[in-house]
Amino acid sequence: MAVTWILVANASLAKLYANLGPNKGLQLVKELIHPESRQKNSELVTDRAGAMGTGAGGGSMQAQTLPKQHEAKVFAQEIAQALYAGRAQNAFKRAIIVAPPAFMGMLNTAIDGPTAQLISDRFEKDYTKNTEPELSERLSSAIFL
Numbered sequence: 001m002a003v004t005w006i007l008v009a010n011a012s013l014a015k016l017y018a019n020l021g022p023n024k025g026l027q028l029v030k031e032l033i034h035p036e037s038r039q040k041n042s043e044l045v046t047d048r049a050g051a052m053g054t055g056a057g058g059g060s061m062q063a064q065t066l067p068k069q070h071e072a073k074v075f076a077q078e079i080a081q082a083l084y085a086g087r088a089q090n091a092f093k094r095a096i097i098v099a100p101p102a103f104m105g106m107l108n109t110a111i112d113g114p115t116a117q118l119i120s121d122r123f124e125k126d127y128t129k130n131t132e133p134e135l136s137e138r139l140s141s142a143i144f145l
Contacts, residue, residue: 002093
């Protein structure tokens, strides 16, 4: 049976599990931690003001991204790279992603097309604190344990 990867993530922690077939349970493949996403916005920025241009041109205003949101996007890209590498090495044939709604959106944006095609199920939940047996039970409809 083909290997299924299950990614359980939020903006600061990602656990990547493999399911090797019926009654094989889950095996932790990789754990990624991004502590910057847990910091407060005030801890992620310097206390110096940025440079202001005084030119004659009227620049366009761009929506400011909060530092914490930026760090979450950086982490989503790191996770997407891990999934890409796994797909490139044929480490899995199918993937399931579990993440809170806002972070799921960041992941969906960061994951490349061919890897995204291998994602069979997406669950908008934060199960990062669940044990492996709890996770197996919650995802039993999507994975073959």
